[in-house]
Amino acid sequence: MMIAWIPELLYAERRFESGMALVCDDAGTITRIARVDDLKDEKKISLARRAMVPGMVNAHSHAFQRVIRGRTEYRATDRDSFWTWREMMYSAATRLSPEDIYDASRMAFLEMALTGITAVGEFHYLHHTPDGTTYDDPNLLAKEVLRAAADVGLRIALLRVAYARSGYDTEPNPKQARFIDAETAAYLKNLEALASGLRNPTVREGASIDRDDNTILPDRPTPAGLPGWGPRSRVSASAWVGVAPHSVRAVPLAYLKEVISYATERSMKVHMHVAEQPAEVSACVEEYGRTPVALLESEGLLSERFTAVHAIHVTPKSIPPFAKTGAMVCACPTTERNLGDGVVPADEYLKNDVPICLGTDSHVQIDLLEDARELEYHLRLQKLERAILGGNPIVRVGASSARQDPGTLPHDRVSDIADLLFDCATVNGARSIGAPTGALEAGKPADFFTVDLDEPTIAGASKDDLLASIVFSSSRTAVREVVIGGKPVVSEGQHLIQEEVIERFSDLQKRLWG
Numbered sequence: 001m002m003i004a005w006i007p008e009l010l011y012a013e014r015r016f017e018s019g020m021a022l023v024c025d026d027a028g029t030i031t032r033i034a035r036v037d038d039l040k041d042e043k044k045i046s047l048a049r050r051a052m053v054p055g056m057v058n059a060h061s062h063a064f065q066r067v068i069r070g071r072t073e074y075r076a077t078d079r080d081s082f083w084t085w086r087e088m089m090y091s092a093a094t095r096l097s098p099e100d101i102y103d104a105s106r107m108a109f110l111e112m113a114l115t116g117i118t119a120v121g122e123f124h125y126l127h128h129t130p131d132g133t134t135y136d137d138p139n140l141l142a143k144e145v146l147r148a149a150a151d152v153g154l155r156i157a158l159l160r161v162a163y164a165r166s167g168y169d170t171e172p173n174p175k176q177a178r179f180i181d182a183e184t185a186a187y188l189k190n191l192e193a194l195a196s197g198l199r200n201p202t203v204r205e206g207a208s209i210d211r212d213d214n215t216i217l218p219d220r221p222t223p224a225g226l227p228g229w230g231p232r233s234r235v236s237a238s239a240w241v242g243v244a245p246h247s248v249r250a251v252p253l254a255y256l257k258e259v260i261s262y263a264t265e266r267s268m269k270v271h272m273h274v275a276e277q278p279a280e281v282s283a284c285v286e287e288y289g290r291t292p293v294a295l296l297e298s299e300g301l302l303s304e305r306f307t308a309v310h311a312i313h314v315t316p317k318s319i320p321p322f323a324k325t326g327a328m329v330c331a332c333p334t335t336e337r338n339l340g341d342g343v344v345p346a347d348e349y350l351k352n353d354v355p356i357c358l359g360t361d362s363h364v365q366i367d368l369l370e371d372a373r374e375l376e377y378h379l380r381l382q383k384l385e386r387a388i389l390g391g392n393p394i395v396r397v398g399a400s401s402a403r404q405d406p407g408t409l410p411h412d413r414v415s416d417i418a419d420l421l422f423d424c425a426t427v428n429g430a431r432s433i434g435a436p437t438g439a440l441e442a443g444k445p446a447d448f449f450t451v452d453l454d455e456p457t458i459a460g461a462s463k464d465d466l467l468a469s470i471v472f473s474s475s476r477t478a479v480r481e482v483v484i485g486g487k488p489v490v491s492e493g494q495h496l497i498q499e500e501v502i503e504r505f506s507d508l509q510k511r512l513w514g
């Protein structure tokens with residue numbers, strides 16, 4: 001049975017159109033985008049007063065850090081910084097049981113789904129017991145995170161982190177014992193076991209999840225008449241793995257080379273924290289005589305499968321050689337401002353055609369559109385100008401460069417920054433983590449969200465300025481439906497298992513913090 005979703009406005013090929021329907025098959029794959037007048041015997045689902053946009057991709061997450069939200073916003077030392085925040089994060093990381101990690105991850109993923117995120121790149125570095133002993137199943141904690149994503153319905157790239165040491169010329173920190181695979185052989189063995197488990201459909205649907213599929217979902221009436229939303233329905237998400245050397249600080253060069261060559265042989269995605277803090281850059285210069293970006297570039301470790309997370313403290317001169325490798329940057333502006341990391345030089349990256357994707361990282365706030373607008377806003381504050389990323393050559397292809405009266409600008413100029421930022425949140429994120437999503441096109445999964453056109457933060461927008469209203473002005477309360485692989489996971493702004501997830505997470509927080 002074909003299903004035709006019929007919103008009032010549908011965003012495809014960078015513009016909103018009315019009178020269009022998204023048609024998908026039983027498997028949740030988009031078969032075509034058709035005019036409503038051309039529909040045949042598809043089951044029609046009307047989404048009145050809704051605009052439909054592709055689901056967003058959150059390319060960088062540490063789900064468990066959701067437990068420290070609200071608990072680090074005070075001054076603990078004379079000069080508070082990333083490094084003092086990190087100590088607080090470690091104190092939480094060392095206290096979580098496998099079940100706690102499941103509950104914290106489920107809370108983070110639930111919040112993502114409610115904001116229109118349909119796929120996540122989870123940069124996962126909690127591997128062992130708090131004292132560093134390996135669990136009977138060395139991937140136990142990764143599987144808890146995967147189970148959480150499956151329950152919420154998100155697609156997930158489990159980016160398994162390699163973490164070998166505390167830092168160059170640094171004493172081991174006992175609080176990092178949970179993260180460390182000191183030998184590459186152990187790291188690669190565990191990664192391989194996780195990857196082959198996920199390739200096996202039996203494991204994917206049950207055994208690795210290690211729990212009766214249906215126990216989590218409460219019986220509840222079907223809201224809003226949406227198909228696939230009902231008692232005991234299970235949303236199955238797709239999951240895959242990627243390689244994530246933590247940083248040049250935590251992974252020495254020989255280890256890094258081995259892990260990246262493993263990824264290269266298997267065409268796996270590689271994510272790595274790069275140049276987040278000046279201290280990381282200076283330690284790298286001390287150890288190797290090169291900055292992190294120069295080290296990675298000169299050792300041939302960058303490629304179009306590589307995403308450098310943060311990439312803030314870089315020199316303009318280092319960007320063209322980085323760009324030549326095809327590597328991407330993942331900016332996490334909400335976390336970066338919270339931690340005092342600095343400002344991603346997005347204008348310099350874009351001038352060199354480096355694609356940028358976005359992540360919510362520490363989850364101090366989960367709202368990828370907020371990250372999208374901050375990518376531009378931080379540069380405005382720094383440069384005392386407006387519209388910094390506007391008129392980017394990538395966006396301007398085919399558009400006239402002549403000055404025009406802003407009142408008569410065509411669509412592709414009115415919202416050029418919003419288009420670019422929305423690409424960062426969708427297609428670029430999908431490319432970074434290897435998700436099959438990011439755009440509403442035939443052949444891709446039906447992963448989308450809707451916004452309510454009468455919601456106060458976007459009310460009155462026309463189809464020409466709607467995307468800019470969504471990107472720059474909307475609140476997450478505008479998000480009403482979220483559909484992943486053709487299956488609704490959020491309806492009328494409520495997630496299928498919202499109450500239970502929140503209840504268990506609240507219990508966890510009480511146990512952790514009293």
Ligand SMILES: [Zn+2]
Pocket residue numbers: 060062123273309361
């Ligand atoms: Zn991170």
